[in-house]
Amino acid sequence: MSAPRITEARRERDQVAIRRALISVSDKTGLEQLAKALGEAGVEIVSTGSTAQKIKDTGVDVVEAAEVTGFPEILDGRVKTLHPKVHGGLLADLRLASHEQQLEELEIRPFDLVVVNLYPFAETVASGAEAEDVVEQIDIGGPAMVRASAKNHANVAIVVSPERYAEIIDAAKNGGTSFQQRRELAAAAFAHTAEYDANVSSWFAEQLAEAGDDDAEPAAEAPAEVEFPEALEIAAEREATLRYGENSHQQAALYRVEDGRGIAQAVQLHGKEMSYNNYVDADAALRAAYDFGEPAVAIIKHANPCGIAVAPEGLEEAEAIAEAHRRAHACDPLSAFGGVVAANREVSLEMAQTLSEIFTEVVVAPGFADEAAALLARKKNIRLLAVPADYARADIELRQISGGFLAQTVDRFPAEGRISDAWELAVGEPVDDATMRDLEFAWKACRAVKSNAILLANEGASVGVGMGQVNRVDSCHLAVDRAGDRAAGSVAASDAFFPFADGLEVLTAADVRAVVQPGGSIRDDEVRAAAEKAGIAMYFTGERHFFH
Missing domain, CATH: 3.40.140.20 (AICAR transformylase, duplication domain)
Known part of the structure; x- marks a missing residue:
C-alpha cells in the first residue's frame, strides 16, 4: 500500500540547527568526543543502554529513551526505541505546519540529529558464534531509526559512521547541518542498512544450504548442488573513485565487499x-x-x-x-x-x-x-x-548483463590429489612422470587464458599461448607461432575439445609431444586418429575450462 500523498505546501528548510540528538551505537569509537562537543553546544542528548551509560561516564547529561517513551526497555532489550515518541520525532517533516501541529498536540519533540550504528552481526558470524547468538545480533530498532531518519533527511541528519563525527561537531558549533550534507549522510545511511541486510540474508542462505547438505545423500562424484538464493542482495562500500574506466571517457569507482x-x-x-x-x-x-x-x-x-x-x-x-x-x-x-x-x-x-x-x-x-x-x-x-595473506575467491561469482546478473559457482581445481588421476588416456602409451607434470601444469595454466585457449608448456613454464580466437585452429597457430622453436617437445592443453582434427594437426606438426583436452566432440574418433598417426599421447579430462 502506497503512502498518502501530501498536498500541503512545504516550507524552505536548508540549515537545521542541532538542538536535540538521539544516539545509540554499538561501535563506541569517538563517542566520548562527540558527546562532549554536543553537550558544550547545548544539545539535548537522548540515548539507550550502554551508549547512555558511556555518555554519562564522560560527565555529559543524557536523557534515557525510557524517559521519553514513558515505557521501559523490555524483552532483554529487544524493544527500546520502537515507539511513537521516538519515531514521531524522527519522521515529522517540519516543513509542514500540519506535522508541527501534530507533534505539539501529542507532546512529541523532534530530533535534529541521529547517531546510530548497528549490532555487530558480521563480526559475530566471523567469530564462529552459535546460530542463536548470531540471531540475537540481528538489529531491529537500529535499522528502523536509521531508515526513518534517512527518509526524513530534509529535517534530520543521520550519522552511521564515527568517520563523520568531526563534521557534525563542526556543524553543531556553526549553526547546523545543510540540506546537501544531510542528503549525503542519508545516502551513506541507506548503504549501511543495505549492507547489513545483505549480510543477514547471506547468512540465512548459508544456513539453509548447510541444513540441506546435512539431509542429502553424498554425491558419488559430482560436486554438491549449490542453493542459489531467491533474491540476490549485493552490498559493497565505495573505496575509491578511479581516474577513469576502461577508456578515458568512462567514469569508474572501486567497491569493496566487507568479507x-x-x-x-x-x-x-x-x-x-x-x-x-x-x-x-x-x-x-x-x-x-x-x-x-x-x-x-x-x-x-x-x-x-x-x-x-x-x-x-x-x-x-x-x-x-x-x-x-x-x-x-x-x-x-x-x-x-x-x-x-x-x-x-x-x-x-x-x-x-x-x-x-x-x-x-x-x-x-x-x-x-x-x-x-x-x-x-x-x-x-x-x-x-x-593482497591479503588468506587470498581467496568467493564461492559464487557474478557477472553483470543488461537488466540483471548471472551467477555461477567459481571454477576450481581439486584441492587434494593429482588432477591427472581423473583423466582418461585416449591415445598412445602412458607418459612418464615429468611429462605428466607438464600436462598438469598446462591444464591449470590454460584455465587462465581467454577462450578459445591453447597453451604450450615445457618444464613447468608456458612457452606459447593462443588466446581469445573465434576458432580453435587460429588459437593453435597463434600458440605455435609464439612458441617458435620451443614448440618442439612441449606439451599442449586445450580448454575445450577439438571440434575437428585440424587444430590438433597444427600442434602435432610443430612436434608437440603430448596433449590434454576435455574430449567429448562428436568427432573424437577423428581427433584420436590424428593423434595416433602423429604418435603422441593424448589425455581426456572430461571437463572443460572456458574463460570468457
Missing part, C-alpha cells in the same frame, strides 16, 4: 594510483598464480597471460619465486612489457632484481621482502600491492 579477500582488499604500498584496467588485470593475474600450490608467477596483459610458470623443485623459496618469474617472463617478453605481475609467494629481493629491469605496471603478491620493496620503490610509477 572479501581479493584484489579489492589489497593494500597499495607504492606507486601511481590504480586504474580500472590495472584492477582487472591484477585480478586475472592473481587467479592464474593462485591456481598453483607451488611457487608461481603469472604475467598478464589485457586479462590474458603473457606467461605463467612454477618454480622447479629444490630451490629456496626466495630463489624459487624469482625463478618462476624469470621463466614466466621468458614465454613472451615482448607482450610482458607494461604487464601486470602476480606471485603467490612473497616477492623476494632476487625476484625484485629481475623485475626492476623490466617495465611493469603492477606487482601484486601476498607480501614483499623489505629489500625487495625498497628496490622496486625506486621506480616512481610501479604499483606495489599486498
